[in-house]
Amino acid sequence: MKLLTLNFLTCAVKTCKSSSASFPLHPKNCELVSDTLAPNPKLLANILPRLDWAALSTIALELNLPTLPENAPSPESLAENEQLTKDLHSLLLETQISEGALVCANCGHEYAIKEGIANFLLPNHLV
Amino acid sequence: MEYMIRFTQIHEKFRLAEIEALAVLEGLNLEILSYKPDSPFCLVKLQSSDDAIKLIRRSILAKAIYELWGRGSTYEELHEDVRRRSEHLWPLYKSSSFKFSVDAFQGTRSSSEQRELINAFRFLAFEGPIKMKGAEQEFCISEEWVFNSSKQGIVVPHSVYLGRFLHVSERDVIGKYDLKKRKYISTTSMDSELALITANITLAAPGKLFYDPFVGTGSFPVACAHFGALAFGSDIDGRSIRGKGKTNLLANFVQYGLTNQFGDTFVADLTNTPLRVNRLFDGIVCDPPYGVREGLKVLGHRDPTKGKTPVFKDGIAHHLEPGFIPPKKPYSFLAMLDDILEFASISLVDNGRLSFWMPTANDTDQEIKIPQHPYLEITSVCTQEFNQWSRRLITYRRLPDSELGAGGVREQRVKEIGVSADDLNPFRKGYFQGFKKATKSDTAA
Numbered sequence: 001m002k003l004l005t006l007n008f009l010t011c012a013v014k015t016c017k018s019s020s021a022s023f024p025l026h027p028k029n030c031e032l033v034s035d036t037l038a039p040n041p042k043l044l045a046n047i048l049p050r051l052d053w054a055a056l057s058t059i060a061l062e063l064n065l066p067t068l069p070e071n072a073p074s075p076e077s078l079a080e081n082e083q084l085t086k087d088l089h090s091l092l093l094e095t096q097i098s099e100g101a102l103v104c105a106n107c108g109h110e111y112a113i114k115e116g117i118a119n120f121l122l123p124n125h126l127v
Numbered sequence: 128m129e130y131m132i133r134f135t136q137i138h139e140k141f142r143l144a145e146i147e148a149l150a151v152l153e154g155l156n157l158e159i160l161s162y163k164p165d166s167p168f169c170l171v172k173l174q175s176s177d178d179a180i181k182l183i184r185r186s187i188l189a190k191a192i193y194e195l196w197g198r199g200s201t202y203e204e205l206h207e208d209v210r211r212r213s214e215h216l217w218p219l220y221k222s223s224s225f226k227f228s229v230d231a232f233q234g235t236r237s238s239s240e241q242r243e244l245i246n247a248f249r250f251l252a253f254e255g256p257i258k259m260k261g262a263e264q265e266f267c268i269s270e271e272w273v274f275n276s277s278k279q280g281i282v283v284p285h286s287v288y289l290g291r292f293l294h295v296s297e298r299d300v301i302g303k304y305d306l307k308k309r310k311y312i313s314t315t316s317m318d319s320e321l322a323l324i325t326a327n328i329t330l331a332a333p334g335k336l337f338y339d340p341f342v343g344t345g346s347f348p349v350a351c352a353h354f355g356a357l358a359f360g361s362d363i364d365g366r367s368i369r370g371k372g373k374t375n376l377l378a379n380f381v382q383y384g385l386t387n388q389f390g391d392t393f394v395a396d397l398t399n400t401p402l403r404v405n406r407l408f409d410g411i412v413c414d415p416p417y418g419v420r421e422g423l424k425v426l427g428h429r430d431p432t433k434g435k436t437p438v439f440k441d442g443i444a445h446h447l448e449p450g451f452i453p454p455k456k457p458y459s460f461l462a463m464l465d466d467i468l469e470f471a472s473i474s475l476v477d478n479g480r481l482s483f484w485m486p487t488a489n490d491t492d493q494e495i496k497i498p499q500h501p502y503l504e505i506t507s508v509c510t511q512e513f514n515q516w517s518r519r520l521i522t523y524r525r526l527p528d529s530e531l532g533a534g535g536v537r538e539q540r541v542k543e544i545g546v547s548a549d550d551l552n553p554f555r556k557g558y559f560q561g562f563k564k565a566t567k568s569d570t571a572a
Contacts, residue, residue, distance in 0.1 A: 005359065005391040012401040023403055038387045042334035043357055050336075050407055050476075111401070112449075117368055120361075120395040121453045123446035124434045127399060127427040 001118050003063075004047065004092040007056055011104035012111075012120045021106040024055040027062055028110065030100030037093050044088055045075050056091075065091060129160065129195040129212075130179045131290045132169040133230065133269065135188055135298065139164045141324050141520065142188045144507035146171075148328045148522075153181040167232055168271060168288060170195065179293050185354065186296040187323045193267060193290025202247065205287045210250075213289075220291075223255045226262040234272030234284055244268055248289070265292035303383070304349065310378045311370055315343045317414055317484075321511070321520075322350035325412055328507060328522050329482040331356040335409035336390065340397045340470070343367050345376040347412040352380065352388035356410065359390035361397075363424060363455065368392045396426045398458070398466055406476045414484040415467065418460050425463075429456035464498045468523075472502035477527035480506070486518045502526055 011022040053072035060068055066087065078085060101110045102118060109126065112119050134142050143162060146169075150157035158172040167190075173179050176194060183192040196216075197209030227245040229236055236244070245268065255263070270284035304319035306312050317325075325347065331337055333355030339347045342360025344367055352358045360376070362368055368376045380389045395401055416423040428434055434454075438445040445451060464485065471481040481503065487495050487510075497508060503523035510519050 001393065002391050005393070008403055008405075008407055009401045010403045012395065012399050014399065017404070035386075040334070040357075040387070046334045046409075047336070050405065052403075110447075115369070116391075117365065118393040118401075119365060120393060120399075120401040121363070121365075122396075122399055122426050123437065123451070123453050124426075124428045125437050125446075 001097045001113055001116055002093055003056070003059060003095050003097075004051075006059060006097070006102070007051055007092075009102070009118075009120075011106060011109060012122055013104070013107055013109060013126050016104055016106045016109075019106040022104050024052070024059055025102035025104060025111065027059065027097060028101040028103050030063065030097045030113070032063065033096050033098045033116075034090075035094050035096060037089070039086075039089060040093070041079070041085060044078065044085060044092075047092070048072065048075055048078060051092075060091065063095075065095065128173060128175065128179075130171050130173055130176075130293070131193045131195045131269070131288055132171060132183065133190045133193065133267075134167045134169060135190055136165075136167050136232075138188060138321070138324065138509075138511065140511070141328075141509040142169075144509050144520075144522070145186060145188050145324055145327050146182065148330060148507070149182055149185055152185075152327075152330050152332060153178075155182055157182065165274075166271060168269060168286070170198070176293055183294050183296050185327060187298055187301060187320060187327060189296040190298055191295050192293050193269075193288075194293055196266070196289040196291055198286065198288045200286055201283070202244070202287055205289060206247065206250070209248075209289050217251055217253075220264050221252070221254055223253070223263040224258040224261075225253055225255055225264045225266065226257060226259055227266050227268065229268045229270070231270040231284070232272060233274055234270055234276055236270070266290070267292055300353070304353070306346075310382045311344055311374050311376060312346075313344050313367060315367075315414075315416075317346040319346070319350070322346045323353065325482050325484075325520060326350040326354050326356075328509075328520065329410045329412050329480045331410055331412075336407065337410040337412060338408045338474075339413045340395075340400075340411070340467070341413045341415050342376070342392060343414075344370075345379050345392075347414070348376075348389075348392075349379055349383060349385065351410065351412060352385040353383070355388065357388055357390045359408075360392045361395040362392075363394070363396045363426075365394040368394065396455075397463075397470060398425045400470065402474065404473055406474065406479070408474050409476055409479045411467075411471050411475060411479075411481045412483070413467070415460070415463055417486045418457075423458050423460055423463060424455040425458040426453055427456050428454040461495070461498075468498055468500040468503060471523065472500055472525065475525035477525060479525045480522055481525070482520060482522040484518050484520055486516055497521055502531060 009025055016022040057068050073084060096116060097113050098116050100113050103110050155178045156174050160170040160172055162169045179192045183189050196213040197205050199205035199208050229241040229244055267290050269288040271286040272284045273281055301320045306316055306319055331351040331354040335356040337351040337356040337358050339360040342362045345360060348358030348360045376392055380386050467483060502525060504526055506524050507522045508519055510517050
């Protein structure tokens with residue numbers, strides 16, 4: 001699972017959605033892998049306003065990845081900053097969780113990731 | 128300037144929707160001058176040849192686009208029209224190498240007949256060499272014949288055109304993505320031609336994020352990725368994503384060299400989605416289960432009284448065991464369509480598009496109405512007809528917040544009470560009953 005995707009995910013339990021603690025989900029015992037993907041500045045520019053920057057920074061910290069600037073860059077400053085563009089590309093698109101779990105800080109439920117595919121199916125008592 | 132699109136005569140009801148979507152995608156001023164469902168020739172007005180090329184280059188249902196040099200219902204009319212319309216252009220191509228071809232729709236011309244038709248254009252006075260391969264300019268004489276002309280004793284076409292070839296479409300790519308050659312498919316995999324058309328109508332393009340919540344084996348993400356979007360997908364059935372060993376959804380992306388456009392896949396139920404409530408996607412494309420072969424299911428036990436407390440065996444929570452499979456229950460197809468619309472209205476960016484396929488029966492008594500949502504405007508409805516039933520591709524545009532009217536209360540769909548798949552899905556019931564109308568004896572029972 002790419003870290004970009006992780007930035008879009010919360011706990012699937014409906015009652016958790018109203019709590020801010022349900023986002024982002026926290027990686028637990030995660031194995032990271034790195035892929036090489038063709039640079040895509042158009043994609044990054046499009047994605048930028050949809051990212052939750054605070055959540056992204058939290059995850060980068062939890063996974064011991066290089067820290068991000070405190071505030072999200074504007075599209076113009078990102079376009080000018082080659083290094084930041086490379087770093088974001090690497091962080092969001094190339095860094096992936098292959099195995100592990102994602103934990104909801106609100107209810108404690110854990111979602112397993114196997115071979116890069118996360119399972120968000122809930123047992124009957126949580127639906 | 129007027130141009131002629133040469134369409135294929137398949138999926139006719141999708142042709143205009145696709146070409147109009149491509150005009151929107153490329154930001155072109157397109158005016159349809161003449162279009163008929165039973166004709167492959169469509170005349171359009173565009174601002175330039177560059178625009179014409181941009182319009183056609185991604186199309187799956189068009190074959191090519193031509194600069195219109197003339198049209199008529201007889202060759203006399205055509206020759207006159209060619210002089211009137213294009214005489215000022217002839218000097219531009221006086222010394223170019225060139226080639227002529229004849230395209231007879233629903234008719235045939237022998238080689239000697241073709242040569243005669245071509246020679247009649249001598250008045251163009253081209254002086255360049257004739258090259259059958261690699262000519263700088265290609266001209267096409269297009270003919271449209273009435274269906275079954277020879278049987279009716281008709282010996283001339285009813286419409287003729289002369290066009291200067293500008294550009295070919297992307298129709299040939301459907302061979303590359305043919306399911307017969309794909310590494311990983313299932314019974315539910317969408318036909319590659321229709322998947323690509325759907326991706327075009329939903330405006331898949333580089334830089335965009337696309338999502339299929341019923342991803343199956345990934346036919347739509349592959350099509351969207353082909354056009355440059357970053358494709359995501361989820362399914363309630365993890366097995367269809369994981370496949371067996373190396374034969375899985377991702378293998379298709381590897382096969383086609385589209386791994387740069389692979390976003391992610393995960394296992395989830397759309398009605399209990401893990402996606403955060405935000406305008407995340409540019410496009411949502413899906414073919415939801417109709418409840419016939421795949422059984423439309425959502426999370427939860429079918430018995431509403433059952434198991435609202437976790438089960439423990441020897442102190443270990445059953446649902447935390449590896450390999451635990453959560454229970455699922457049948458769900459109403461109509462309710463799922465409403466859920467899809469609701470999800471799209473909160474997850475699409477302004478002007479983002481939602482496309483899904485839905486079945487309908489040819490019998491109007493059993494027609495399923497196209498669902499509506501105050502935030503979504505229907506941009507096209509295209510029908511593919513089978514024998515006893517049809518399916519429609521419906522596409523919506525997420526209205527920008529600034530365009531949303533005040534009011535527009537959503538009609539709350541009454542929660543279906545049925546428990547069995549048959550109760551919840553009128554289409555499924557109809558399908559398995561062969562779409563028979565209710566007989567007197569049925570209603571009396």
